[in-house]
Amino acid sequence: MNMKGGVHIWLIRHGETEWSKSGQHTGTTDIPLTDDGRKQAAALAPVLASQTFDLVLTSPMGRAIETCRLAGLGDRAQVEPELHEWNYGIYEGRKTADIRAEVPDWSVWTSPIPEGENLADVGRRAQALIDKLLDTKAMNIALFSHAHFSRVFGAQWATGAPGLGAHLVMDTAAMSVLGFEREVRAIVKWNLVG
Helix, strand or coil: CCCCCCCEEEEEECCCEHHHHHCECCCCCCCCECHHHHHHHHHCHHHHHCCCCCEEEECCCHHHHHHHHHCCCHHHCEECHHHCCCCCHHHCCCEHHHHHHHCCCCCCCCCCCCCCCCHHHHHHHHHHHHHHHHCCCCCEEEEEECHHHHHHHHHHHHHCCHHHHHHCCCCCCEEEEEEEECCEEEEEEEEEEC
16 A cells, blocks of 8 residues: 555535434435535635645535535546445434434444444445555545545544544534644544534
8 A cells, every 4th residue: 555645635524414404314315405505515615725636536425416516626526436425224314312212322333234334344445445545646635425434434544443433523514634644644634614
């Protein structure tokens, strides 16, 4: 693997949707941005315009693609299937509190996800994408994705332990930057809102 100390990976979460607003797990359902979500996405544009990106990738979900477009990078973006959100299986569209009424102490981070992905699955997907990105010549990369996947990606980048993502909060339309402290992978900035 090519360990390039100058690499910066910008993780950008999509803007607000009705389900992110209500706390429903939104993985495979393609929910559009709300009006506020579109405003949040547009507010990213000035910050991202100050950067020169070698590579812009987006999740295949409409909410990420629209956020990328409104943030001013849609014309350069390529769809990257691995950026899709965690597949919540039978818990898709449900709130944690509702799930816990049936499965006490349930957590996406530690519990089985029937018909979906578990933490190890998402961690492997994040690591495969990290390896792919480090094998490119790109030094400044923008990734438009989702909260849980981005949290796992950040954790996997920094520690190789995807469970650290449970401790990394990521708001809608938030930006985080991953890079290096000398030769060590690091979280440079986390959960910045435009």
